[in-house]
Structure formats: C-alpha cells, structure tokens
Amino acid sequence: MINSADNFKPNVNKLTEYRVRSVMKYIIYCYQQTLLDKKKYDYSKRGRIAQEDYLRNGLVNDYLSKSNNKTYYKNCISDNPFVEITFHPEETKTYIDSETKEERNDKIDISIYESGIQELWSKKTDDEIKFAVECKRINGYDDCKEYIKDIKKFTERPQTTFRLPIEGQIAFIENSSLTHNLVVVDINKKLKGNSTISTLDYLKHHEISDSFLSSYESRHRKNFDNKDVFKIYHLLFDYSSIVLG
Numbered sequence: 001m002i003n004s005a006d007n008f009k010p011n012v013n014k015l016t017e018y019r020v021r022s023v024m025k026y027i028i029y030c031y032q033q034t035l036l037d038k039k040k041y042d043y044s045k046r047g048r049i050a051q052e053d054y055l056r057n058g059l060v061n062d063y064l065s066k067s068n069n070k071t072y073y074k075n076c077i078s079d080n081p082f083v084e085i086t087f088h089p090e091e092t093k094t095y096i097d098s099e100t101k102e103e104r105n106d107k108i109d110i111s112i113y114e115s116g117i118q119e120l121w122s123k124k125t126d127d128e129i130k131f132a133v134e135c136k137r138i139n140g141y142d143d144c145k146e147y148i149k150d151i152k153k154f155t156e157r158p159q160t161t162f163r164l165p166i167e168g169q170i171a172f173i174e175n176s177s178l179t180h181n182l183v184v185v186d187i188n189k190k191l192k193g194n195s196t197i198s199t200l201d202y203l204k205h206h207e208i209s210d211s212f213l214s215s216y217e218s219r220h221r222k223n224f225d226n227k228d229v230f231k232i233y234h235l236l237f238d239y240s241s242i243v244l245g
Contacts, residue, residue, distance in 0.1 A: 043245030
C-alpha cells in the first residue's frame with residue numbers, strides 16, 4: 001500500500017500546493033465563465049443522469065475541458081505554458097476496506113491530471129498522479145451531511161495507488177438563501193460533532209483568486225497507517241442562478 005505522505009519533503013510540499021492552488025484557480029475561472037455566459041442547467045433536460053452528475057458533467061465538459069479555457073490556464077494561470085492538464089469525471093480507483101480488508105471501488109467525481117504535479121512526484125512513484133475533487137449539491141443544511149461524507153471518505157480509505165496529501169471539494173449551492181458563509185458555519189458545526197473525522201483545522205477562508213471570496217481550506221488526519229495529515233481546498237459555488245427545475 002502506498003503511503004502518500006512518506007518522504008513528503010517541505011519543498012515538494014510547497015511546490016505541490018502551488019500547483020494544486022493553480023488548478024483550483026482555474027476551476028474558479030471556469031465557474032466565473034459559466035456566470036458570464038449566463039449558462040443554465042435545466043434538470044428537466046438531464047434524462048437519467050443524476051442531478052449532481054449533471055452539474056459536474058456540465059462543469060467538466062462545457063468549461064474545464066475546453067481547449068480555449070485550457071489555453072488560458074497554460075498562459076495566464078500556470079507558470080509553464082507547456083503544461084498539460086486533463087479532467088476525468090467519475091474515475092474509479094481502488095481502496096482497501098478497513099473492516100473487511102477487501103478491495104473496493106472508489107469513484108472520484110473529478111480526477112485531474114496536471115503534468116507539473118506528475119513531474120514533482122515522478123521520483124517517488126511510477127503511478128499516474130491525479131488530483132481528486134469531490135462534488136456535492138447543497139439545497140439545505142441537511143446536504144452538508146453529504147458534503148462531510150466526502151471528508152470522511154478521504155480519512156478512512158487507504159488507496160492502493162499513490163494519492164496526493166491534498167484533496168479538493170466543490171459545493172454547488174442551489175438555494176439562493178444559503179450563502180457560502182452560512183454553509184461553512186454549518187459544515188464546521190457538523191464536523192465538530194463528528195467523532196470519526198479527525199479535524200486539525202476547520203474550514204477557514206483561504207484566498208485562491210482575488211476575485212472570488214468563497215474558497216476555503218481545512219486540515220485533517222487519516223485514521224489508518226501513520227495517521228498522515230492532509231489538506232482539503234474547498235470551493236463553494238453559487239449555482240442558484242445556474243440551475244433550473
């Protein structure tokens with residue numbers, strides 16, 4: 001089993017965080033393009049696709065994976081215009097169940113490959129390295145329980161392949177009466193009442209893009225092997241004007 005934090009040197013730590021933050025800044029940029037385009041996602045037109053997947057697919061297929069947007073990432077966000085970045089929705093990895101010790105599927109909402117991150121860790125592993133982002137819809141405070149389930153998943157699933165000590169989460173806030181501040185207060189309240197998640201730092205504002213106020217970070221500890229510490233970057237997107245139906 002791969003220990004993702006083993007030999008995680010400070011310089012690699014800082015460089016990895018820089019590159020991951022650049023990826024998150026790009027996701028923010030694409031969200032802002034969604035707003036500028038006045039893009040709408042009508043649930044009545046989603047067919048048999050789950051609502052969360054419908055929004056995730058729209059973000060990936062309509063914005064993150066578009067060549068003109070990726071060119072913007074290379075030239076205006078990344079420090080390397082030759083960097084390659086790809087997005088893979090619903091990618092499956094393998095983890096070991098802590099109770100049964102059986103291998104199980106771990107479905108990642110958006111798995112992101114960025115060649116700069118790959119290069120940073122190439123001497124440690126020959127695995128293809130992906131940055132994982134989980135997504136959740138939030139219509140009310142009960143949905144914050146579902147959001148926290150992804151944090152719990154990060155803490156309790158030993159992966160059979162390399163996993164970065166940094167994760168990502170996106171909230172699609174569909175209710176116009178719920179601000180990102182209110183959602184974060186409720187997430188932190190629920191985290192404080194959750195004895196199975198080891199939280200070192202609750203969600204706190206962390207500026208990734210100077211034109212976006214709804215980004216946060218938190219720190220947690222794995223509950224297996226060496227109890228490694230990992231970080232999560234959180235993006236809370238206001239989708240109240242984007243979602244229909």
